[in-house]
Amino acid sequence: MSHFSYRNGSLHAESVSLDSLARQYGTPLYVYSKAALVENFSAYANACKQSGRDDSTALVCYSVKSNSNLAVLNLLGKLGSGFDIVSGGELLRVIAAGGDPRRVIFSGVGKGRDEMRLALEHDILCFNVESIPELHRLNEVAGEVGKRARVSLRVNPNVDAKTHPYISTGLKENKFGVAYEDALDCYRTAASLPHIEVVGIDCHIGSQLLDDAPLLEALDKVIELIDQLAAENIHLHHLDIGGGIGITYDDEKPVPVGDYLGRLFARVDAWRKEKYAGKAIKVMFEPGRSIVGNAGVLITEVQYLKHGETKNFAVVDAAMNDLMRPALYEAWHGVKTVREQSGTAQVYDVVGPVCESGDWLARSRSLAIEPGALLALMSAGAYGMTMASNYNTRGRAAEVLVDGDRVHLIRRRETPAELFALESIVS
Numbered sequence: 001m002s003h004f005s006y007r008n009g010s011l012h013a014e015s016v017s018l019d020s021l022a023r024q025y026g027t028p029l030y031v032y033s034k035a036a037l038v039e040n041f042s043a044y045a046n047a048c049k050q051s052g053r054d055d056s057t058a059l060v061c062y063s064v065k066s067n068s069n070l071a072v073l074n075l076l077g078k079l080g081s082g083f084d085i086v087s088g089g090e091l092l093r094v095i096a097a098g099g100d101p102r103r104v105i106f107s108g109v110g111k112g113r114d115e116m117r118l119a120l121e122h123d124i125l126c127f128n129v130e131s132i133p134e135l136h137r138l139n140e141v142a143g144e145v146g147k148r149a150r151v152s153l154r155v156n157p158n159v160d161a162k163t164h165p166y167i168s169t170g171l172k173e174n175k176f177g178v179a180y181e182d183a184l185d186c187y188r189t190a191a192s193l194p195h196i197e198v199v200g201i202d203c204h205i206g207s208q209l210l211d212d213a214p215l216l217e218a219l220d221k222v223i224e225l226i227d228q229l230a231a232e233n234i235h236l237h238h239l240d241i242g243g244g245i246g247i248t249y250d251d252e253k254p255v256p257v258g259d260y261l262g263r264l265f266a267r268v269d270a271w272r273k274e275k276y277a278g279k280a281i282k283v284m285f286e287p288g289r290s291i292v293g294n295a296g297v298l299i300t301e302v303q304y305l306k307h308g309e310t311k312n313f314a315v316v317d318a319a320m321n322d323l324m325r326p327a328l329y330e331a332w333h334g335v336k337t338v339r340e341q342s343g344t345a346q347v348y349d350v351v352g353p354v355c356e357s358g359d360w361l362a363r364s365r366s367l368a369i370e371p372g373a374l375l376a377l378m379s380a381g382a383y384g385m386t387m388a389s390n391y392n393t394r395g396r397a398a399e400v401l402v403d404g405d406r407v408h409l410i411r412r413r414e415t416p417a418e419l420f421a422l423e424s425i426v427s
């Protein structure tokens with residue numbers, strides 16, 4: 001169910017009109033629905049519960065990079081979420097949001113020594129290691145701080161996620177993970193290192209997957225490796241299948257999370273029963289987009305309408321620095337008028353004020369608008385604000401969280417002075 005819908009001719013987030021939010025907080029403005037966040041997280045949590053799993057046998061680690069606002073992290077943490085981070089900064093965010101570092105897993109191909117040290121000091125659950133050199137560095141750093149690092153190797157199962165090349169990560173030519181053929185050797189190395197404790201295996205094959213077949217194919221390959229490792233007396237305690245389930249931006253029909261998890265758990269259970277006398281293995285997930293993507297919109301105000309010979313442009317006050325996905329991946333976002341449309345529509349490209357031809361948010365949309373009209377860019381909760389920049393010395397948008405009829409400002413708008421406060425003139 002969408003928590004963004006028209007009531008009395010005006011688009012609402014839950015019970016609050018976006019019109020009133022724009023008036024109070026200005027534009028561009030990110031608006032999130034708490035009910036949507038809870039509902040999306042619960043789809044994972046409930047499927048785990050329904051399969052008979054508890055905290056010790058299933059863990060959902062929300063992918064912090066998809067939306068890292070403290071209020072979002074705090075809410076998900078309270079719902080029982082763990083966290084998948086990709087930097088030391090994200091770990092500090094999780095802690096600042098009240099999240100439990102012992103439910104944190106650390107992904108990413110370029111972990112620095114300081115980041116490793118920080119994560120070890122906070123006793124995180126697991127490092128998802130992506131290469132042999134990283135393994136050696138982690139062993140060294142763990143030795144320095146007198147700890148053993150819990151490690152999972154990110155294997156690249158070489159399955160085609162059939163998604164956009166920029167968000168496909170499980171093929172041989174990607175920079176992520178260790179090649180499937182090299183995985184056994186990597187595990188042998190890992191098992192031989194004194195400050196490394198091998199605990200799991202992970203993969204993440206891509207993002208915005210609509211079908212779960214590639215994920216189940218990856219699962220089969222992960223299972224095969226776990227069996228081969230067991231034969232060498234390397235026993236893993238968890239498998240982590242990554243994130244990647246897609247959302248509806250336009251007319252996509254992604255597999256429902258509950259269906260996917262049901263099929264995945266059925267396979268895992270059948271395999272454990274057959275080969276391990278039913279002994280459970282902990283199953284982990286790293287969803288981002290499927291939890292926050294459709295829980296947020298970006299509101300923007302039309303500044304000017306330009307009617308050209310071949311194209312009409314609606315110049316709005318949001319830009320590629322606020323929502324980078326169209327410029328980066330040619331991503332499609334729905335555009336809705338905040339006041340329900342009436343009058344004659346024209347076809348517009350919705351563009352921002354940034355000095356780049358790539359600064360567009362939506363193309364060829366039929367809109368009945370005047371300057372001053374408010375537009376909502378839909379499905380902007382994931383990889384929206386987290387990718388925002390200050391290009392053109394534009395302060396980043398404010399963010400609000402709506403909960404029923406209540407509104408919480410969860411990040412205020414940046415001021416121009418803040419944008420250059422860290423800089424100094426050389427005399």
Ligand SMILES: *Cc1c(COP(=O)(O)O)cnc(C)c1O
Nearest residue numbers: 063107207243244286287288289
């Ligand atoms: C980005 C990322 C995720 C989240 O992907 P979604 O498509 O947003 O679910 C999970 N795991 C890793 C390692 C990632 O890099």
